[in-house]
Amino acid sequence: MEEEISELEFYGDSLLLYDSVLIELSSRINIIRKSSVLHNERDPIENVKTRIKSPKSMINKLKMKGLEPKAENIEGNITDAAGMRVICTYIDDVYKVSSILAAQKDINVLEVKDYIKNPKPSGYRSYHMIVELPIYIGDTNKTVCAEIQFRTLSMDFWASLEHQIRYKHDIPSHKMIEAELRRCADEVASVEMNFLTIRDMINSLKENQS
Numbered sequence: 001m002e003e004e005i006s007e008l009e010f011y012g013d014s015l016l017l018y019d020s021v022l023i024e025l026s027s028r029i030n031i032i033r034k035s036s037v038l039h040n041e042r043d044p045i046e047n048v049k050t051r052i053k054s055p056k057s058m059i060n061k062l063k064m065k066g067l068e069p070k071a072e073n074i075e076g077n078i079t080d081a082a083g084m085r086v087i088c089t090y091i092d093d094v095y096k097v098s099s100i101l102a103a104q105k106d107i108n109v110l111e112v113k114d115y116i117k118n119p120k121p122s123g124y125r126s127y128h129m130i131v132e133l134p135i136y137i138g139d140t141n142k143t144v145c146a147e148i149q150f151r152t153l154s155m156d157f158w159a160s161l162e163h164q165i166r167y168k169h170d171i172p173s174h175k176m177i178e179a180e181l182r183r184c185a186d187e188v189a190s191v192e193m194n195f196l197t198i199r200d201m202i203n204s205l206k207e208n209q210s
């Protein structure tokens with residue numbers, strides 16, 4: 001069996017840049033969380049995950065774009081070598097947290113894909129933002145890209161299960177399974193809206209009491 005190439009073997013020196021951009025973004029997200037709590041607001045974030053795209057997945061992506069599968073070809077062609085997933089509690093938290101981050105002066109938003117307003121045909125919902133920001137290594141700096149996926153708990157629940165069941169598996173598309181997964185996505189979204197309504201009802205009851 002062919003041995004998988006390690007991250008360091010494939011990415012070389014760029015690995016430090018991708019690691020560093022994820023450290024930087026995680027720290028900014030942490031500050032947003034701490035600031036909310038300090039101002040007696042609810043923490044809008046449930047958890048944060050980061051990943052460097054696996055060499056195997058990156059090699060496939062480069063090949064699909066007609067590029068030679070080497071790390072030098074990532075810059076300028078592929079923006080999700082570094083990826084962060086921010087799991088928020090409610091939909092309004094997704095828009096609030098993403099806009100706070102987007103407003104930071106040294107962060108440049110290159111692209112936004114709002115799969116919450118426009119879900120993918122699969123039923124996938126998330127808010128994707130491609131950003132670039134300066135990363136300082138010693139006394140030099142370089143602009144590095146990352147993909148941030150903002151989603152709610154329920155969107156993450158659906159996407160994780162769907163990913164395990166189907167996404168990236170080499171199975172022929174099956175209309176009935178696809179329709180069922182879309183139905184589940186709609187149901188999960190509708191349950192989420194119910195929770196939002198209950199939350200707002202509780203908040204207005206609290207306001208009326210005070």
Ligand code: 0O2
Pocket residue numbers: 053057080083113120122123124128158159160162163167
């Ligand atoms: P991984 O392992 O998560 O990195 P592009 O990445 O630009 O070539 P595309 O489709 O234009 O391709 O990008 P898009 O729409 O922004 O989505 C890319 C990522 O979103 C995927 O990354 C998944 O993480 C997630 N995603 C998109 N569609 C689906 C879906 O139908 N189901 C699930 N579960 N996740 C989805 P990668 O690179 O494919 O994989």
